[in-house]
Amino acid sequence: MTLPHVGVILHAEVSSSITAAAAAANEVETGGLLLGWWEAGNIVARYAIEVADPDATTSSWTRDEERAQQALEGALFDLSHPWLGYIGDWHTHPARCGPSNQDEDSIRQASRGYEQPLLLLVHRADDQIEARVAHQGYIRTLTLHQFLAN
Numbered sequence: 001m002t003l004p005h006v007g008v009i010l011h012a013e014v015s016s017s018i019t020a021a022a023a024a025a026n027e028v029e030t031g032g033l034l035l036g037w038w039e040a041g042n043i044v045a046r047y048a049i050e051v052a053d054p055d056a057t058t059s060s061w062t063r064d065e066e067r068a069q070q071a072l073e074g075a076l077f078d079l080s081h082p083w084l085g086y087i088g089d090w091h092t093h094p095a096r097c098g099p100s101n102q103d104e105d106s107i108r109q110a111s112r113g114y115e116q117p118l119l120l121l122v123h124r125a126d127d128q129i130e131a132r133v134a135h136q137g138y139i140r141t142l143t144l145h146q147f148l149a150n
Contacts, residue, residue: 008144048090
């Protein structure tokens, strides 16, 4: 079965927010939620919201569901955009490695609960951001359409 590409439109604020969070976390992983919407076959990533993990290490960040839900509700209230919702996760790797098998498994599993595809962004130590898209339990090929200025 051949699955179509999923387009990703990544706003500049997303990458700058993730890069700033990575720098502030130093050698410890950090991460959070991606907020945006789906439009004409594309995932539009508009905001990256950090969700603290007090137990994060140099090789691990875990999303606490209660903290994540509070961050999501707060961001949706503050930003008050009618299309805005959860579209995936992001986290940092203090090494020059992209998404791990565990990262891909996590986004694949999460995608089973959503009608639309979910996005995973991983920020590497060399300031590169790698992306994965999962839809209904499968990793999909993605096409990054553009970086939009704010």
